[in-house]
């Protein structure tokens with residue numbers, strides 16, 4: 001098992017558009033295994049490759065619900081969205097900060113799994129929120145970007161204080 005270092009807000013890799021995966025090969029599967037180890041070690045529900053310093057379109061997810069799928073999604077694409085819902089989100093790359101984010105209530109997402117097989121997931125609830133958060137990471141978008149400028153500023157001020165104080169918080173995905 002390998003737990004990778006998680007990149008933190010301020011690292012430019014979190015802001016870049018990631019490249020498509022060309023082939024689901026041994027190397028990618030090894031990365032996916034390490035990302036899952038890292039996600040579970042951090043008690044997160046999702047983790048995207050740029051968060052461990054790899055600018056590729058792949059993430060792992062597990063919302064800890066036996067009735068929901070979990071695993072890896074490679075080259076994901078949100079095919080459709082419906083409704084809207086508000087819920088609290090955090091991020092493993094922004095430990096200690098969380099806020100309410102409005103997202104689509106349900107989505108249909110397609111991509112490849114860790115075996116390179118095509119998958120299609122109809123997601124609602126927490127899984128839908130998690131998958132949208134992870135797709136955002138592949139486009140260099142963070143949950144902060146969905147907040148109003150005022151809320152974002154309040155959170156970033158809190159973040160700056162945390163940096164000074166060295167307080168350790170827990171993020172989610």
Ligand code: ZN
Pocket residue numbers: 090091092093133137173
């Ligand atoms: Zn995140």
